[in-house]
Amino acid sequence: xxxPRCVLQILxxxxxxxxxxxxxAVCGVPRASFLAIAEELIRNSGHDxxxxxCYAVGWTMHVNGPQIIRSAAILQTLLGNIGRPGxxxxxxxxxxxxxxxxxxxxxxETLPGYLAMPSVQDTSLQSYLDRHTAHVGLYGAYPQYLIxxxxxWYGDTATAENGYGFDWLPRLTGDASxxxxxxxxxxxxxxxxxxxxxxxxxxxxxxALQRKGFRKLKWxxxxxxxxxxxAEFWRHAPEIDRGEVRTEDIGTEVFVFPAAAHTEKSGSFAxxxxxxxxxxRAIPPQADVTSDLWWIHEVGRRMKAKLAERDDPxxxxxxxxxxxxxxxxxxxxxxxxxxxxxxxxxxxHGRLLRGSSELRADGTTRCGMWIYAGVITEEGNHARSRTPxxxxxxxxxxxxxxxxxxxxxxxxxxxxxxxxxxWSERKRLVWWDEASDRWTGNDVPDLPLHTAPTYxxxxxxxxxxxxxxxxxxxxxxxxxxxxxxxxxGLRDGPLPVHYEPVEGTVRNxxxxxxxxxxxxxxxxxxxxxxxxxxxxxxxxxLSTNRLAExxxxxxxxxxxxxxxxxxxxAIVEMSPAHAAELGVASGDWVTIVTARSEVEAxxxxxxxxxxxxxxxxxxxxxxxxxxxxxxxxxxxxxxxxLFALAGEPNTTIQxxxxxxxAVLAGxxxxxxxxxxxxxxxxxxxxDAGVRRxxxxxxxxxxxxxxxLGPAGRAFxxxxxx
Amino acid sequence: xxxxFFTDTSVCIxxxxxEVACKQWNDxxxxxxxxxxxxxxxxxxxxxxxxxxxxxxxxxVAREGVESTLGEFSWLMMSDCCKHCAHASCLEACPTGAIxxxxxxxxxxxxxxxxxxxxxxxACPFGVVDKLVEDGRSWKCTMCYDRQRDGFEPACAKSCPxxxxxxxxLDELRERAQRRLDELHxxxxxxxxxxxxxxxxxxxTGGLHAFYLLLDEPESYGLPAAPMAWSRRAADGWRAVxxxxxxxxxxxxxxxLAGRWMR
Numbered sequence: 001x002x003x004p005r006c007v008l009q010i011l012x013x014x015x016x017x018x019x020x021x022x023x024x025a026v027c028g029v030p031r032a033s034f035l036a037i038a039e040e041l042i043r044n045s046g047h048d049x050x051x052x053x054c055y056a057v058g059w060t061m062h063v064n065g066p067q068i069i070r071s072a073a074i075l076q077t078l079l080g081n082i083g084r085p086g087x088x089x090x091x092x093x094x095x096x097x098x099x100x101x102x103x104x105x106x107x108x109e110t111l112p113g114y115l116a117m118p119s120v121q122d123t124s125l126q127s128y129l130d131r132h133t134a135h136v137g138l139y140g141a142y143p144q145y146l147i148x149x150x151x152x153w154y155g156d157t158a159t160a161e162n163g164y165g166f167d168w169l170p171r172l173t174g175d176a177s178x179x180x181x182x183x184x185x186x187x188x189x190x191x192x193x194x195x196x197x198x199x200x201x202x203x204x205x206x207x208a209l210q211r212k213g214f215r216k217l218k219w220x221x222x223x224x225x226x227x228x229x230x231a232e233f234w235r236h237a238p239e240i241d242r243g244e245v246r247t248e249d250i251g252t253e254v255f256v257f258p259a260a261a262h263t264e265k266s267g268s269f270a271x272x273x274x275x276x277x278x279x280x281r282a283i284p285p286q287a288d289v290t291s292d293l294w295w296i297h298e299v300g301r302r303m304k305a306k307l308a309e310r311d312d313p314x315x316x317x318x319x320x321x322x323x324x325x326x327x328x329x330x331x332x333x334x335x336x337x338x339x340x341x342x343x344x345x346x347x348x349h350g351r352l353l354r355g356s357s358e359l360r361a362d363g364t365t366r367c368g369m370w371i372y373a374g375v376i377t378e379e380g381n382h383a384r385s386r387t388p389x390x391x392x393x394x395x396x397x398x399x400x401x402x403x404x405x406x407x408x409x410x411x412x413x414x415x416x417x418x419x420x421x422x423w424s425e426r427k428r429l430v431w432w433d434e435a436s437d438r439w440t441g442n443d444v445p446d447l448p449l450h451t452a453p454t455y456x457x458x459x460x461x462x463x464x465x466x467x468x469x470x471x472x473x474x475x476x477x478x479x480x481x482x483x484x485x486x487x488x489g490l491r492d493g494p495l496p497v498h499y500e501p502v503e504g505t506v507r508n509x510x511x512x513x514x515x516x517x518x519x520x521x522x523x524x525x526x527x528x529x530x531x532x533x534x535x536x537x538x539x540x541x542l543s544t545n546r547l548a549e550x551x552x553x554x555x556x557x558x559x560x561x562x563x564x565x566x567x568x569x570a571i572v573e574m575s576p577a578h579a580a581e582l583g584v585a586s587g588d589w590v591t592i593v594t595a596r597s598e599v600e601a602x603x604x605x606x607x608x609x610x611x612x613x614x615x616x617x618x619x620x621x622x623x624x625x626x627x628x629x630x631x632x633x634x635x636x637x638x639x640x641x642l643f644a645l646a647g648e649p650n651t652t653i654q655x656x657x658x659x660x661x662a663v664l665a666g667x668x669x670x671x672x673x674x675x676x677x678x679x680x681x682x683x684x685x686x687d688a689g690v691r692r693x694x695x696x697x698x699x700x701x702x703x704x705x706x707x708l709g710p711a712g713r714a715f716x717x718x719x720x721x
Numbered sequence: 722x723x724x725x726f727f728t729d730t731s732v733c734i735x736x737x738x739x740e741v742a743c744k745q746w747n748d749x750x751x752x753x754x755x756x757x758x759x760x761x762x763x764x765x766x767x768x769x770x771x772x773x774x775x776x777x778x779x780x781x782v783a784r785e786g787v788e789s790t791l792g793e794f795s796w797l798m799m800s801d802c803c804k805h806c807a808h809a810s811c812l813e814a815c816p817t818g819a820i821x822x823x824x825x826x827x828x829x830x831x832x833x834x835x836x837x838x839x840x841x842x843x844a845c846p847f848g849v850v851d852k853l854v855e856d857g858r859s860w861k862c863t864m865c866y867d868r869q870r871d872g873f874e875p876a877c878a879k880s881c882p883x884x885x886x887x888x889x890x891l892d893e894l895r896e897r898a899q900r901r902l903d904e905l906h907x908x909x910x911x912x913x914x915x916x917x918x919x920x921x922x923x924x925x926t927g928g929l930h931a932f933y934l935l936l937d938e939p940e941s942y943g944l945p946a947a948p949m950a951w952s953r954r955a956a957d958g959w960r961a962v963x964x965x966x967x968x969x970x971x972x973x974x975x976x977x978l979a980g981r982w983m984r
Contacts, residue, residue, distance in 0.1 A: 033790050547761075548736045561751035562744045566737055566763055568754035587758030602756050606779055607794045634754045 007485045011074075014495050017510060026498065026509050028612040045079040047424040050087035057094060058545070063519040063648050063655040067496040070486070074496070077482045083414025083446070083473055085395075085429050093272050094552055100270030103371060103403070104343070108176040111169075112343070112369040115146055118171050125166035134478040140464020143361035145370040152342055152368040157320035160363060168317035174703065175520065175713045177652035178204060179645045183522045183705035185213025186675075192219040196292055197259065199228040199553035201237075202629040205643035205656045208597055208673035209526055211237055215245070217252045223259040223292060226559045229629035229638075231256045236630040238637075244676040258289045265291040267336045268383050273408070276375060277400040278383040294333045297325060337381060343368040344376045352377050355405050371403045382406065394442055407444040411482075413473035415441075420453035420470075447475055491649040491710050492518035502646045503530040503660045505541055505612075505619045518649035520709030526675045527645050527706065528595040530660050537681050538594065538660035540578075541612060541621045544639055550627035558632030570628040570636025572601040574663070578620040579605040582665045591668035592624070592661050595681055596644055598672040599637035622663055626656075641673070649710050723826035724869065725891035725930040726878065727898045728800055730942075731905060731913065733885040735761060735775055735798040742880035743773040746865065750855075760796075767801060769853035772862040773877050774801045778941060785936075786910040799933070799942050800886055802877070803828070803849045803862035804917060807927030810951035811861075814844035819859075826891065826930055827864035835859055846926065846948035864931075891930055895919065898934055905934075912937055916944065925949035 001008050020031045020038075044051045053072045059065060072089050073082075081087035093099060105112045115132075122128040125146075133142040150164035158164040174180070178200065184190050186209055193214070201207040211233045214220060222231040229236065231254060239245040264285040268276045285291060300323050307315045325334035325342075345353040345367025356373040359365050367373055375382055387398025395408045402408050409415070412430050416422055420432025420439075430441030432453050439445035448465050455470035465475075472480025486494045499516045500508045508514045514532045521529070530538050549566040550557045557563040572590060574582075584590055586605045591598055601624060611618045628636030643656045674680050701711045743749070749770045757763050760777035767774045776799045784795035805827045812820040812828050819834035820841060830841070830850070837857035841850045850861045865875035873879070878888035887894060898915055905913040913936055915922065917929030925948050939946050949957075 030790055033788075036788065562741045565751040565754045566740065567761075568763055569756040571756070585758070587756055602758070604758065604760075606760065607781070607791065608779070608796065610791075 011484060011495070014497075018498070022510065025615050028614045041075075041079065045081055045087075047080075048426050050081050050084050050427060051076075051079065052081070052086060052088055052090060054090045054092050056092040058657055060091075060653055061655060061657045062653075063502050063646055064492065064496070064499050064516040065648050065653050065655075066490070066650050067492060067516075070490075071496040074484055077484060080414070080423075082482065083409060083411035084423070084427055085409065085415065086427070088409070091272050096271065097269045099272055099274060100268065100276070103270055103274075104369065109172060111146075112149065113145065113371045115142070115149065115370075118166070118169050120171045120173055122171065125163035128166065134464055136464050136467040136478055137472075137474075137480055138465070138476045139478065140467070141356070141359065141361075141370075144359035144365075145356070145367075147361045147363060148345060148359045148365045148367035148370065151363055151366040152345065153322065154317075154320040155322040155366075158363065164363060165317070165320055168320060175647075175652060175707065175709075177647065179520070179522070179647050179652055179654060180705070180707065182206070182210050182213050183524070183527070183645060183707065185210075185216060186524075186526065187705050188216040189705065190217060192221070193217055194221045194223075195230055196223045199224070199230050199555055199629070201230045201233060202228075202627070202638045202640065203553035205640045205654050206527065206596055206645055207638055207641040208239065208675040209645065211239070212526065212675050214252060215250050219253045219255065221255045221257070223257045223295060225259055225261055225555050227256065227631060228553070228555050229631045232631060239673060239676045242676075257295060258287075259295075260285040260289050260291040264289065265293065265333060265336075267293070268340065270403075273402060275400045275402040275408075276372075276383040278381060291333050293336060293339070297323075297327070297334045337376065340372070340376050340381065340383070342366075343372045345370075345373050374405055375401045375403065397444075405444050407446055409443050410446060411473050411475070412441075412443050412446045413439075413471075413475075416453075418453060418471045447473065491712065492516055500533060501658045502532070502644070502655055503535070503538070504533045504658070505535075505539065505660055506614045506617060507533050509615055516649065518710055519655075520647040520649060520652060520707065520713060522645045522706040523708050524706035525678075528674060528679065529644055529646075530595055533660075535660055538662050539619065540661050540663050541619050541658065542592065542639075542642065542661040543621065543623050543658045544626045544656060545623055547625045547627065550625065552627070554627045554629060554632055558627065558629070558634055561633055564633040567625070567627075568634045570599075570601040570625060570639065571604045572622050572624040572639075572663075573604045573606055573609050574622045575609045575611055575620065576605055576607060577611060578609075578622070578663075579603060581620075582663065584665045588665070589667045591664045591666060592622070592639075592642060593664065593668070593680070594642040594644075594659060594661050595679070596674050597641040598668050598680065599639060599641050600667050601637065601639070620663070622661070647709070649713065652713070723891040723930065724864065724889065725805065725826070725894050725932070726802065726864070726875070727887045727889075727894040727932060727934070728802075729885050729887065729898070729901055729934045730797065730799040731885075731901075731910070731934060731936055732883045733775070733798040733800055734883055735777055735796075736882060737764075737775050738880040738882060739773045739800050739877035739886055740764060740771065740775060742876040743862075744771075746868070746876035747772065747863070767803070767847075767849050767851070767861075769851040769860040772802060772860075775799070776801055776942060778937075780937070780941060782937070785912055786905070786908045797936055797941065799935070800877070800881075801942075802931055803864075804847055804926065804932070805862075805864060805930035806846075806948075806950065807920060807930065808925075808950040808953065810844040810846055811841035811850050813950065813952045814840040816840060823864075823866055825864065825866070825869050827866065828861075829863050829866050830859055830861060832858055832860075844951040846945060846950065862931075894932075898932070901934060910936065917948075923948065925953060 020034050023029055023034045024031045041051055053076060059068045076082050076089055109117045111117055118128050129143050134140050147164050150158050150166060154165040181190060201210055214233045234250045235247050240247060263282045266279060266281045268278050270276045303318060304323055307318050325338040327334040345365060347353060348364040353367060353373045354377050356370045359367055359370060382401035385398050389396030397406055409429060415429035416431045422428030422431050429443050430439055430445045433440045438449045451470055453470040457467045457469055461467045468475055468480045474480055474482050477483060498510050500514055502515050547567045549563050584603045586603060588603045589600055590603045591600055609621055609623055611620050624639040626639040629638050640656055642661060643659055646655045672680060700708055702708055752770045757765055760779050762777045764771050764774045778797040780795055781793050782795055783793050809828045816838060817834055817836050819831045821829055821831060823829050835858040837852060839852050841859050842852055850859050852859050868875055874888040878886045895918055898918055902913055902915055913934060915932060916935050916939055917923045917926060917932040920928040935942060
C-alpha cells in the first residue's frame with residue numbers, strides 16, 4: 001500500500017487536487033456543505049453501519065455519465081459499502097422496468113444477459129469466445145452462456161458443426177445508438193423505424209433533427225398508449241406550423257398501433273434491485289389494442305411464413321429461429337410464461353434449469369438468458385411468489401425472484417471479514433460456517449459455497465470459479481477484485497476526472513482539457529455546437545429535470561386529466577435576481593435559445609434557484625422540465641429541442657442534462673430551428689480566445705454522418721486497452 | 722368510533738398523490754389546466770372538484786432543524802382538506818338536512834338531498850364547501866365515507882407515501898400528534914404546533930376531526946388563526962344585539978328621564 005505506484009497511491013495523487021476549496025470553486029457548492037456530506041458519509045460507514053448512494057439520470061445523462069457513477073463505485077468500495085446490507089449504489093430508474101429491458105437487451109451492443117454483441121472482428125465462434133471468456137470468475141463460463149443462448153434461439157438447427165449458428169448473428173459495424181441513427185436518418189440513410197413505448201421527439205435531444213430524419217424514412221411504426229407527438233411529427237411540429245415544411249411533401253408512411261397498458265397484459269417487471277415481480281392482467285385489451293408481446297410474436301410469425309417461401313442465405317437466421325410460443329388463438333397473447341421458460345432454460349430432457357451453473361457448452365442446454373436461470377423451475381414461477389420477509393428471512397427471498405440465483409445483494413462475500421466472520425452483528429449477512437464447511441447466512445452466498453476463506457487456488461484449479469480465492473469477493477471481475485483502477489472496459493480512461501459539459505459557461509479549472517475528450521459528436525451544419533465555455537451568445541446555464549406529476553415524455557401523464565392539471569405548462573424556474581434583470585414575473589412567457597432551436601416556456605420565479613458562483617464568476621441558472629410536447633391535454637415546447645447530439649463514449653447516452661443558453665423575456669418565433677432555417681445565431685467570434693477543447697486528445701476518427709469520436713464506436717471494433 | 726385525519730406537514734413532500742387518489746376514487750372532474758405561477762401549486766384551492774389540495778409555501782425564513790444552503794428560505798408543503806369540524810358550520814347552515822354527521826364523526830353532504838342553496842358555502846370558516854357549476858350542488862371531502870363503510874382507509878391516506886396523512890381513531894391520532902410535536906420540539910423545531918387538535922385548542926370549531934401539525938403560524942398556510950363556527954358567530958351576534966338593545970333601552974330611558982329632568 002506504500003508503494004508509490006500501487007493503485008491506492010495513484011488514487012491519492014490523482015485526487016489530491018480535488019480539495020473542498022476546489023469543489024466550491026468548480027461546482028459552486030459551499031465548502032461547508034460538501035464537508036458536511038463527506039463527514040456524514042464517513043460517519044455512517046464502517047463495521048457497524050453502511051451507506052447507500054442513489055442516483056438517477058441527473059448523473060448519467062452527461063458525456064461523462066458512467067464516469068460519475070464510477071466515482072460513486074470507487075467511493076463505496078473504499079468505504080466498505082459494497083456487498084453489505086444497506087450498502088451499494090442504486091440506480092433510480094425512469095420507468096419500473098428499465099432494469100428488465102436492459103437485462104433482455106434492448107440495447108444494440110449487447111445480447112440478452114449482458115453478453116457482448118459480436119463485432120466485425122469476430123470471424124468465428126471461437127475467436128469471439130477467446131476474446132470474452134475470462135480465466136477467473138463468473139465469465140469463465142462465457143461459452144456455456146452464449147452457446148446455451150444460441151441453442152435457445154436456433155434450436156436443433158444450431159449444431160457444433162455450424163458453430164451453433166454464431167455466424168447468423170449480426171455484427172457490429174459501427175455506432176447504432178439512437179443518436180447515431182438520428183444523424184443517419186437525417187441524411188436519408190435509414191429506411192424505417194419501429195418506435196415502441198417511446199416518444200423521442202420529446203424525450204431525446206434535438207427534436208428538429210429527429211423530425212428531419214423521420215421525414216426521410218420510408219416508413220415508421222409507432223406503438224403507444226396514445227397518439228404521441230412522435231407519431232404525428234408530420235402534422236404537429238413547429239416547422240409545419242411555420243409553413244417551412246408541408247405535410248403533403250412528406251413521404252413517410254406512418255403506422256400507429258394502439259398498445260396495451262400493463263393492466264391489460266401479464267408479464268414481469270424487474271426493478272432496480274434486479275427483482276422480478278410477475279403481474280397478471282386485470283382486463284383483456286379492448287377493441288384493436290394489442291400487447292407488445294402479441295405484436296412482436298405476430299410480426300415474427302408472418303416474417304417466418306414469408307421467408308419459408310424463398311431460399312436466400314441471408315434469411316438463415318430467421319429460418320432457423322425457434323418461434324413456437326404457445327398461443328391460445330391468433331387474437332390472444334402468447335403465453336408470457338413460455339417466454340420466461342425460454343429465458344430460464346431447459347436441459348436435454350426439457351427439465352427447467354435451476355440455475356446458470358447447470359449450463360453446458362456442448363449444446364445440451366438451452367437458455368435464452370443465463371442471468372434468469374432459476375426464475376421458473378419445476379416448482380413454479382418464482383417471480384409470482386409473494387411471501388413477505390420474516391425474522392428468519394429479513395430480505396424477503398420469497399417475494400418475487402432476484403437475478404442471479406435469487407441473490408439479493410451482489411458480492412455479499414464482502415459482508416464477512418477475510419476470515420469469514422461477520423464484520424459486526426448488526427451488519428451480518430453471509431458468513432463461513434466452520435462446522436458445516438460452507439458459507440451460510442441471510443442471503444444466497446455470492447461465491448462457491450465450499451470455497452473456504454483461507455482457500456488459495458492451486459495452479460491446476462479445475463475451472464474459472466475454482467481460480468477464485470477465498471477472499472475474492474468480486475466474482476464477476478476477471479481477477480475477483482474490486483477495481484478502483486479500471487485497466488479495461490472504459491473508453492475514457494481508468495480513473496474518473498472532472499470534465500465540464502460539452503457546452504458550459506466556465507473553463508475547466510482542474511485540467512487544460514475542457515470536456516470529455518473521448519465523447520462522440522456529430523459535426524454537421526444542422527447540429528451546431530456552442531463554444532465550450534464563455535460563449536458570449538449563451539451566458540446562462542440550463543439544466544433539465546422532471547416534475548413529480550409528470551412521467552417521462554408524457555404519454556402516461558399529459559393525456560391523463562388528473563395529472564395534466566397539476567402541472568399544466570412547460571415551466572422554467574429562475575432566480576428572483578435573474579427574473580428582475582429580464583423583467584419577468586411568475587407565469588410570464590420566456591424564450592430559451594440555443595444554436596439549434598428556440599423554445600418557449602412559462603417562468604416560475606423562486607429563491608430555490610440561485611445564480612451559480614463558479615470560479616468567482618456569477619452565472620444565472622434556469623431549470624426546465626422536459627415533459628411537454630404538442631400533443632396531449634396540456635402542451636408546451638419540448639425543452640430537449642435545445643440540445644445538440646453529443647454522446648458519451650461508452651454508452652452514447654445523450655448529454656441532455658445541462659447546456660448553455662440565452663434566456664429572453666416574452667414569446668419568440670416558436671420553435672425556430674437550425675434544421676429548417678439555417679444558422680440561428682451569429683457564428684462564434686473567432687478571436688474570443690476560447691476553443692471547444694483540445695481537439696487532438698484521444699484516438700478520434702471521423703465517421704459517417706458527421707461522426708467524430710472513438711474509433712471503436714465508429715466501426716464496431718474493440719480498442720486495445 | 723370517531724375517525725379523523727392527522728396531517729403531519731413536516732413530512733409532506735408535495736407529491737400530490739393524495740390529490741390524484743382522491744380524484745380517482747371519487748371520480749372527480751379536473752378543474753382546468755391553468756398555470757397559477759404560485760410555486761408548484763396549480764390546484765389553487767379546495768373546491769367542488771378538488772377535495773384535497775397540496776399547498777406549496779415558499780417563505781423567506783429558514784426551516785428550523787434543517788441544514789440548508791438556501792439561507793433564509795424554506796419550502797413548506799401541506800395537504801389540506803375539509804376539516805370535519807366538531808361544530809360544523811356547514812351542517813348547521815344547511816336548511817334541507819342534506820349535510821349530516823356520519824357514524825364516523827365526519828360531515829357528509831348527501832347529494833340526493835342537497836338543493837344547491839349554497840348556505841354551507843358561505844358558512845364554512847375555511848372556504849371548503851363549494852358549489853359545482855355543472856350540477857348546482859355543493860360538494861366536499863366525504864372522508865371517503867364509502868371506503869370507511871367497507872373498512873378501508875380514505876384514498877388520500879392510503880396513497881400518501883410518507884404517512885404525512887394519517888387516518889385513524891381521533892383519540893389515538895391526538896396522542897400520536899402530541900408525541901410527534903414533542904419529538905420536533907426536542908429536535909429544536911420550536912415553531913412546530915398543532916392546529917385544531919381539540920375543542921380547548923380551537924373553541925370556535927369545537928376542534929377539527931382533520932387536524933394538522935404545522936411548522937409556522939396558521940396564517941402562513943392560509944389558515945385562519947381562530948376560525949369560528951357560523952352558529953357561534955351568530956350566537957355572539959345575537960348576544961351583541963341583545964346587549965346593544967339593552968344599552969339602547971337604558972339610553973332611551975335615560976334620555977327620556979334626562980329630558981324630563983331638563984324640562
